[in-house]
Each structure stands twice: as C-alpha cells, then as structure tokens.
Amino acid sequence: MLDLDQNKLEQRTTRAEREVKAIEDELQRISEGDLSYTGDPQLEKLLTDNEKLKHRLAILENAIKAESSGVSREPTKREVRKRPTLITDISSVEGNVCILDELKNIFEVAITSAYPNLIDPPIVITLSGNNPKFGDYQCNSAMAISQLLKANNIKTNPREVANNILNKTPTSPLIERIEVAGAGFLNIYLNKEFAEHVLNCILRFGVKPPPLKRERIIVDFSSPNIAKEMHVGHLRSTIIGDSICRVLEFLNQDVLRINHLGDWGTQFGMLIAHLQDKFPNFKTHSPPISDLQAFYKESKKRFDEDEEFKKRAYACVVNLQSGHADYITAWKLICEVSRQEFQKIYDRLDIKIIDRGESFYHSRMNTVVKELKDGGYLEDDEGRLIMWGDPVKHDGIPLTIVKSDGGYTYDTSDMATIKQRVEEERGDRFIYVTDAGQYTHFVIIEACARRAGILKSGQKVEHVGFGVVLGEDKKKFKTRSGDTIKLIDLLDEGLKRALDKLIEKGRDKVLTPEELKQAQEAVAYGCIKYADLSHNRVNDYVFSFDKMLDDKGNTAVYLLYALTRIRSIARTAQISIDQLLVEVQKSGFKLSHDSEWKLAKVLLRFPEVILKVSNDLYMHSLCEYLYEISSTFTEFYDKCYCVEKDKEGKIVKIIYERLMLCEVTARIMEKSLDILGIKTVSRM
Secondary structure, X not given: OOOOOHXXXXXXXXXXXXXXXXXXXXXXXXXXXOOOOOOOHHHHHXXXXXHHHHHHHXXXXXXXXXXXXXXXXXXXXXXXXXXXXXXXXXXXXXXXXXXXXXXXXXXXXXXXXXXXXXXXXXXXXXXXXXXXXXXXXXXXXXXXXXXXXXXXXXXXXXXXXXXXXXHHOOOOOOEEEEEEEOOOEEEXXXXXXXXXXXXXXXXXXXXXXXXXXXXXEEEEOOOOEOOOOOEHHHHHHHHHHXXXXXXXXXXXXXXXXXXXXXXXXXXXXXXXXHHHHHXXXXXXXXXXXXXXXXXXXXXXXXXXXXXXXXXXXXXXXXXXXXXXXXXXXXXXXXXXXXXXXXXXXXXXXXXXXXXXXXXXXXXXXXXXXXXXXXXXXXXXXXXXXXXXXXXXXXXXXXXXXXXXXXXXXXXXXXXXXXXXXXXXXXXXXXXXXXXXXXXXXXXXXXXXXXXXXXXXXXXEEEEEOOOOEEXXXXXXXXXXXXXXXXXXXXXXXHHHHHHHHHHHOOHHHOOOHHHHHHHHHHHHHHHHHHHHHOOOOOOOEEOOHHHHOOOOOOOHHHHHHHHHHHHHHHHHHOOOHHHHHHHHHHOOOOOXXXXXXXXXXXXXXXXXXXXXXXXXXXXXXXXXXXXXXXXXXXXXXXXXXXXXXXXXXXXXXXXHHHHHHHHHHHHHHHHHHHHOOOOOOOOO
C-alpha cells in the first residue's frame, strides 16, 4: 500500500508527468528529424526510461484515485490478472512465435511471482543490440520496480530486484540462460536449438503469421475525387494504405479496403450541364471524355464566368439529388469514366480496393441527422446545426452537421460513414489514411461518434497521417510550370528510368525480353513504393528518382538485387527446394558459425516486426528490418561458404545447412517485400 498523503502523491505525479513529457519531446525531436537511431543506446535509454515513468505515473494516479475515494488498495484487493500461457515444448512451436511477446509473458510470470503485491508491475523487454555480451534481449524492469518498492517504503536496490526476478523465472525452451548484469539488467540469451527448430519449420511449411485475435478492420485510403485525375498528392495515401491492408491480411484479419470517392456534391451540377452542351447525345453514344481533368477545367471556367451556365449548373444539382433519371445517367457516366482512369493506376501498382463514393451514404445522412437531433446532440449556431465532441469544454472546432440552408457537409457524410461501418460492416477497427492536416478532423469525428453512442468501447479509430511529397528543391512536388504532377506521368517516368538503369547495368544482354520487362516494372514501381514506405510517414520526404534507383543503401533496387543474389546461390549449386527438404529431414539446421547464428536471430524477429507494424502502422520499421536482413546476410555470406569449388570452378562440396539458411532468408525477404506491395523477380 502506498503510505503517502494526497498532496505528496500529487507532487510526485506532477514530477512524473514532467519527466514523461521531457522524454516524449526528445523522442518526437528524433522522429521529426528522421534520424537513424537503430540500436542507438541513447534511444534505447529514452524508450526504457519513458516506459518506466509511464508505469510509475499510472501507479501514482491510481493511488490518488484510491486516496480520493477512500478505496483500500491492499494487495488482497487488487485485480487478479490471468496468468499467461507459456511455451513449454519446442515441438509445439510452428515457426511463427513472437519472441518478444513470449519473453514478456515469461517475465510477467516471474515478476508477479516475485512481487505479488505490486499492482500492474512494468514488464520492460528490449532488444539488446549488436553486442553479444549483453545477451540477445534484456529485461529492464528491475529499476522501475525498485522505485515502486521504495514508494511503498520497502528498501531495496535494482540488482537485488533483478536477482529476485531471476529466481522466479520459469524455464523456457526459448532461453538458454539469463544473467544479471550492471545495476540490475537481466541479459537474456536465446536457445540455439529453439532457433534451429523455428527455421526448420519455415523451410518446411513456409512463412506463417503469428497468431492474433481476428478483427473486422476497415481501411479507408487513396480516395481521389471523381472527374479529377489522380496526382502525386494521392500517392502516399494509396501506397501506405495498401501496405497496411497487406500486413493485416497476412495476419489473417478480416480487412475491408475502401476507396472513399468524392462522387457527390455541387461540382456535379456544372459537369452535367457541360456534358449536356458538349455531348447532347450522351445517353446513346458514349462521349470521348477520357481526359476528365480538361473536361473539369472547361466546366469550371464556364461556371466562374457565365452566370446563365451557373444557374443551370445549380438546377442540375437539384435534379440530380432529386433522382431525375437523365441526370442520374449523366452522373453515372462521369463516375464510370473516372473509375476506369483510376483503375489503370491501381492495376499498375497492384492495388485492390473497393470503390464506395460519398453517394453511397447520401440516404444514410438523413438517418444520422435525425438521430443526432432526437438525441439532443445538435446546437443551433446562427441557423446551422453543429455538434461538439465535448459539449462542456467546447474544445477545438465543432462539426457542421446541417448548413444554414439545410444542406449537408463533409462532416455529415463522415458521421454517416462511421455509423454505416459500425452498424452494417460490424467493424472493430477503423483506419483512415490521409494527410496529417486532417488529423484534427478525425479526432472530432471520433469524439462526436463516441458521444452519440455510435462508437462503442473497444472499437478503435486510427488516423494514419503522413507528410507531403517534396521535390528536390524541398518545395511541394510540382511540374516546372507549377502544375500538380499527374500520377500516371510519374509512373511512366519511373518505367523509363528503371529501364535506363537496367540497360546501364547491362541487364538487357543477359535477360530475355520478358524478364527485362518484369525487372523494369518491379524496379520502377518498387522504388516508388519503397522510397515512400522507408521514411517515417509523419515526415515530408523528397522525391528523387536518382536516390530511389541507387543500388546501394536502403533502397528497393538494392534489396531486389540482394534477393536475386541469394536465390542464385542455390541455382549455382544446382540444388532444388525438394532436395533441400530431403536434406533437412536428414540433418535439420545446425547453426555452428557465429555469422550463421547472428543471421538466424535476425530472421527470428520477423513475427515481432510484423506485429509491431500492425499495431502502430509505421511501415518504415519493416523496411529497416529488411535492410538489416540483407546487411546481416552479406556478412554471413562473406564469412561462410555455401558452395565450395576447385580452381577449375567445379563444385566439390555443398554445405546444405547454409543453403537452408539462404532459402529461409529469401522467403522472409520475399514475404516482407510482398507486404510492402513490391513484386520480386527471379533474375535481374
């Protein structure tokens, strides 16, 4: 029990809040600078300190609540947590275990056994980095627990706490040994036999997802406007949204990919009026308006300059929204032309998405407005009806649900949309992939949906925000004339440059025409996707084909080349996957060399990385992991012969265990690239 009066508790809480804020500010500074701190002790220390402080803050806040309410916080009254189920037998593992999660379970059992009176003790497990003397993972809970015990007037030190935890740690097939080091770190060394079993499973059964509770997840991404061409501004939402869907689908989640098209509104009045004038027989003869961007500009010019045309345009809107057959036909025609143009982009980028325009929710807007009115959630504001997320504080900006003229807005549409996704789609998790500038809007939408009871406890709304694409001059990416760059033109330029790069490398002389075309597309589209996804999405990034197509460093080209080199090793040895499987049945994996063991430990982290990405939706973590695999494989290949040849180049020895490691590496790289939406090729 915390033997502190409320004033002292509040003083401690204020201090803890300040410390958490200082650390989070530093982490934000690192993130905004897009600095590479992988394995950096400064970042590891910040992350560990931050987690410890948050646990301390939670304990203090709970104590304040208990003190205020007079509720006893005796250990016997604490909430009983379900004991985690631990892996006890290597043979039960199928190659898809998340080591980090299992270690958290192991140490949760150890810590709650060692200190049963602590409420929600911190379980802090981190990757140790590249120095083997610190183990493969570390449990850094002892320092935080020592502080909690001191707050309970129990004298101790972190090293003593660490030893107590060690004494209560259950045996596990994952762990070879645990050592107490320094001030109270628990260094965890993985069991090589466990690693060999997992790699054996991947070779026999393929790359399997770690188990995860299945949810209905709705991902809203891409979302261009009808009658406007997709441009570079749609690039990030499309690429990031697709990769998020891919990682969730790999984890066997029930994913609905939604393209929330802007296909309803006043702009259709001018488009329909222009269509009637320019192609009066549009109902019987399909008009040649593939260049919708030009068609839109023509109609907008008339709308701005011709008052008579503007009146007709408004009348067209009324007729459309009234359901007049001819106007619905014209509207559908314009929408279909747009969708066909969008689909060309999606086909080239291998993106599957379901179109669902704002028009889909039009009738549902009446329902949501009535419910909000009846529930007393709407307030009159100079003739318009608005809704606050917090009706008391009135923080931020309210939603405008009904305009003063009785019309609806995007806010109305978004409320109807989330209601439909909750009630009809039965969603558990709602992900919106848009630029960072829309963050506040979605915060307000969520607050209002929760206030109105549309969103229930456990249902999660996430805004996946991202920065803008910059040109090499660090300004918004545009053409020399200042126009927004069309996405189709960008993809065409990527194809041209990719082919130039392949010819420069002489690949046209060794690849068949079909192989060259496949390599060209893989490089072109892969480099555009990877350049986006390899950056922290919240930051702006500079679009540079020269950097994207570099075959050195963390680029798609480097990784695709690395993968084809790995695949070529087995071809050189003239060993098929069937022969490898026969050999693995005979001998299995044997990780003898230090470089083999180092590579194996990197490969074992695949489920850990995938689960992290599926949770925080930052795809650059997977890109960094891919680059780490490739770099570690290079180190392994430099030190460990897979195939030995004599002076004449004749194969004299094949080390099957190493070819098996090559195959597993290739499979995990291929799966990771597939999740990023990047196609691989057998030869480049």
